Amino acid sequence: MRNLFILFISAVAVLISCQSETSSPPFHTFDPDPWLDKGSQVQAASFAVLSTKLNGSLAKSGVEGAIGYCNMAAYPLTDTLSQMYNCSIRRATRRPRNPQNRANEYEFAILDNWEKDLKNGVALVAVVQELSPDTVMYYGPIRIQPLCLNCHGKVGTDVTPEIATQLLGLYPEDQATGYSLGDLRGMWSIRFINQN
Numbered sequence: 001m002r003n004l005f006i007l008f009i010s011a012v013a014v015l016i017s018c019q020s021e022t023s024s025p026p027f028h029t030f031d032p033d034p035w036l037d038k039g040s041q042v043q044a045a046s047f048a049v050l051s052t053k054l055n056g057s058l059a060k061s062g063v064e065g066a067i068g069y070c071n072m073a074a075y076p077l078t079d080t081l082s083q084m085y086n087c088s089i090r091r092a093t094r095r096p097r098n099p100q101n102r103a104n105e106y107e108f109a110i111l112d113n114w115e116k117d118l119k120n121g122v123a124l125v126a127v128v129q130e131l132s133p134d135t136v137m138y139y140g141p142i143r144i145q146p147l148c149l150n151c152h153g154k155v156g157t158d159v160t161p162e163i164a165t166q167l168l169g170l171y172p173e174d175q176a177t178g179y180s181l182g183d184l185r186g187m188w189s190i191r192f193i194n195q196n
């Protein structure tokens, strides 16, 4: 009888422990803050190198000479950053110059939200998303500054007809002109991988 009682108690204990396992699965909370930090560091470093080089070549050899420098592939720093942070860095837009930079559907949706924020006078803030336990995406807005108008502004006023012709020669499907100061040009789309 005593043995039976012990068996009964153990059975109840097993049942309770099983139940508590199913009713409260291991909790996983995602803290976006470290990713917002990391993402903004990668974004700031990438943008700094790109705009320094663009500014330098604009001053030295004019818009024509600078055309090749608004291209992430032109910068070894991107590789260094990718290795340092274990991430891949790209820029995405709804109106690409280089078709490879066309936004995917997630990026498109975020760009749409930012466009709405811009219209409503709301400040644009970066977004992070956990895609899987070891992959996190960081998206940061890219706005048009005075420097950018040389190649992304209105043709005839900001972009000279010569430069427009040259851009069309290189990028026959170019959609990346016609922007004004402050417009949303696109986003940094940074994928942090193998983070565990």
Ligand code: HEC
Pocket: 051, 054, 063, 064, 066, 067, 068, 070, 071, 072, 091, 092, 093, 095, 096, 097, 098, 099, 101, 142, 143, 144, 145, 147, 148, 149, 150, 151, 152, 176, 185, 186, 187
């Ligand atoms: C001297 C010309 C020039 C200037 C100035 C310039 N860009 Fe570009 N931009 C280009 C070219 C050319 C490409 C296509 C690069 C490629 O093949 O990936 C491009 C591509 C881009 C892209 C990638 C999306 C796409 O359309 O392919 C973004 C984003 C972008 N530029 C933002 C900017 C911003 C922001 C500035 C100002 C800080 C700027 N550009 C200044 C010429 C320029």
